[in-house]
Amino acid sequence: MTDSSPDRKRAFVPYSRPCLDADDLRAVADVLTSTTISQGEQLKAFEDAFAKHAGAAFATAFSSGTAAVHAMCHAAGLGPGDEVILPALTFAGTANAVRYVGATPVFADIDPSTNCISPDMIEPLVTDATRAVLSVDFAGQPANYDRLRNIAAQRGLLLLADAAHAAGARWRDRTVGSLADMTAFSFNPVKNITAAEGGMVTTNDPTFASHLRLFGSHGMTRDPKLLESSPPAGWYYEQQFLGYNYKLSELHAALGLSQLRKLDAYNEHRARLARYYTEELSDLPLILPRPDADSLHSWHLYVIRLTGTDVSRRDELFEHLRSEGFGVQLHYIPVPMHPDYRRMGYTTASLPETVEYFESAISLPLNPSIDEDTCAAVAASVRSFLGIEPRNGNPSTDAK
Ligand SMILES: Cc1ncc(COP(=O)(O)O)c(C=O)c1O
Structure with a gap:
């Protein structure tokens, strides 16, 4: 695995944060x-x-x-x-x-x-x-x-x-x-x-x-x-x-x-970043969000899912992104898996899609305080983890 971000001083990028002006x-x-x-x-x-x-x-x-x-x-x-x-x-x-x-x-x-x-x-x-x-x-x-x-x-x-x-x-x-x-x-x-x-x-x-x-x-x-x-x-x-x-x-x-008063502008910013992520990641072996064409997504989260044998490396990718300063998250532990719910007798036996999602998902940073450059750095870090060549022949470390 190569380190796609030698700039270790970059400020931590949370998956979301309040934007206050x-x-x-x-x-x-x-x-x-x-x-x-x-x-x-x-x-x-x-x-x-x-x-x-x-x-x-x-x-x-x-x-x-x-x-x-x-x-x-x-x-x-x-x-x-x-x-x-x-x-x-x-x-x-x-x-x-x-x-x-x-x-x-x-x-x-x-x-x-x-x-x-x-x-x-x-x-x-x-x-x-x-x-x-x-x-x-x-x-x-x-x-x-x-x-x-x-x-x-x-x-x-x-x-x-x-x-x-x-x-x-x-x-x-x-x-x-x-x-x-x-x-x-x-x-x-x-x-x-x-x-x-x-x-x-x-x-x-x-x-x-x-x-x-x-x-x-x-x-x-x-x-x-x-x-x-x-x-x-x-x-x-x-x-x-x-x-x-x-x-x-x-x-x-x-x-x-x-x-x-800023909600619509914030959501447009989020949508722009989501489109950017999708462009940057579309050639990777990932499941990317597929927004319904007739509805307006508010892009609270941008969730990628690993596929095939990479699923077993989800936690490794999570830690890799965290170590590079990207505040990825996992939304969510399915509710019936919490000990409190398990003790009440709940299981995930009849919830295969929920479990598959949970085992393969990571939410990338997405909020109006970041721009395409940050998304490019996140995408480059995902690419390097998966061992896939940088896009357009540019070294992934350039994408910052
Ligand atoms: C889907 C969903 N429902 C309910 C809540 C609860 O909201 P709050 O944190 O404002 O109590 C959250 C918060 O994370 C949520 O994501």
Whole structure:
């Protein structure tokens, strides 16, 4: 194996990182010098702008993406005895949120062409106890919403979406956030836009929207239209069900709103880098992402997969790229493989595509703070590891 990057001083390139500029700093500083640091106009403005961008009637902010998925499951009325079908290939937080409400996650295999839940694998898992499908727009590729919506309609299920990777993505002519009964987003530091931490649920259903709003605020309301008793005076509020304190502060909301203005530009930058990676790596024995031609991918992740006997060298390639300063990652350990889930009796026996993906995948650095030169250096490092000649006869070490 040759070392494709003699420049050992190059700064570590994380797979993702927050991109914060002077506008973001000003937005947060303005809140700090105001009198309202929670539950104010920034929150309302962020929710309204996010709903508009997603093409949804309502958006409700939460303190994290996991809280958003939890809220969505609660608003859906899921509880003990209910089953929810979701892909095994996701961050464990997706499935954990199903468990928070006492419902049972049922894991479906992925479609290897999208790495999203396979619609064909859903039908055999539906039982009398199934209440919802919870899809994940993996890496920023929207799941096949047409088929998922059909299955949900035919089987009388709710369609919930975890779009933590897919802010700004589109399925056919509709923006992610307007296609499922409810859709959750995350704004943690590595997501396409960040609020430092935060989440959002979009919906077109006013009943869900009303429940979501109360859920993140202890199940409490002072809205006169919702009160069960007539208010004796202005101090009155009611707890109408057991909720949580999942509120997003004004500081986080101001940052999220400022970032939202740049979401489309960030996603275009990500798409440009993804095209570049694909060009640079297309002659290698790898499985590269194959974005659906009719949808708009948000390129949260660019995942390469090793093939053939190279699969057994995945961890070696991972360490090689890390040692050269490239912050590659593995998204994700399939949820049923975590010890906590294994102890509950979950296995991956019926999830061959998920397991094949897991054993062969590596996420390359992809974020708006890097450019084509960095991608060229990453690609050169992959080439040299695989022992394949540099492209165009240029030594791979030139590609920096
Ligand atoms: C698919 C998916 N769902 C949910 C979450 C949870 O989001 P958060 O970290 O904001 O709680 C993440 C975060 O990594 C995620 O990738």
